[in-house]
Amino acid sequence: MLALVAQAHASEQKILVLGDSISAAYGMSLDQGWVAQLARELQAQFDQLSVVNASISGETTAGGLRRLPALLEEHKPGIVIIELGANDGLRGYPLPTLRDNLTELVTLSQGSGARVILLPMEIPPNYGARYTSGFRESFREVAEETGSVLAPFLLDGVATKPELVQADGLHPTVEAQPLILANVLPTVSDVLASP
Helix, strand or coil: CHHHHHHHHHCCCEEEEEECCCCCCCCCCHHHCHHHHHHHHHHHHCCCCEEEECCCCCCCHHHHHHHHHHHHHHHCCCEEEEECCHHHHHCCCCHHHHHHHHHHHHHHHHHCCCEEEECCCCCCHHHCHHHHHHHHHHHHHHHHHHCCEECCCCCCCCCCCHHHECCCCCCECHHHHHHHHHHHHHHHHHHHHCC
16 A cells, blocks of 8 residues: 555656765766666656756755755756755855755755755764764754754765775765665655655
8 A cells, every 4th residue: 555655646756856976976977876876766666756866066055055946946846855065064164054055955945845855964084073073963953953854874885985986085986876875765765655
């Protein structure tokens, strides 16, 4: 019965992914990235479900905020996956600004009728323990305050393995993409299956 409900719900569903280089398949073809793999996985289960990848390398939460209203209007997604914040952290942007921008991204999406999955990011420890932990906590706080769904860290099992990271030391390789998908897919499936 649950599968039928999920099928009916997903038959009219569109998923919008708003992210940065991690979701824009930096250093590889777009078709090799985890978002394209997510689309193939879900379309195998739900014929009419589509995934729109609106990710741009270098994107910040502020940049995402500028683009989101037009994307919501154009695509009218049922689910929005937000994968932003890493570039804010790498540039040392103030944490209150990060939290405010993430909150606005979520509330804009929810206001359009979409459910939101927030993909938490982490930054290297050389930014200092206080900033690094505050950065990590920002995603949990925003999810709790907005009622959005917090997914696991999408680079879990990837970021600490040099063989799964490109030569720049930041971006995952082609081989890492199925692992990223495995980190994200259960949360997406749960949201699709929920009424």
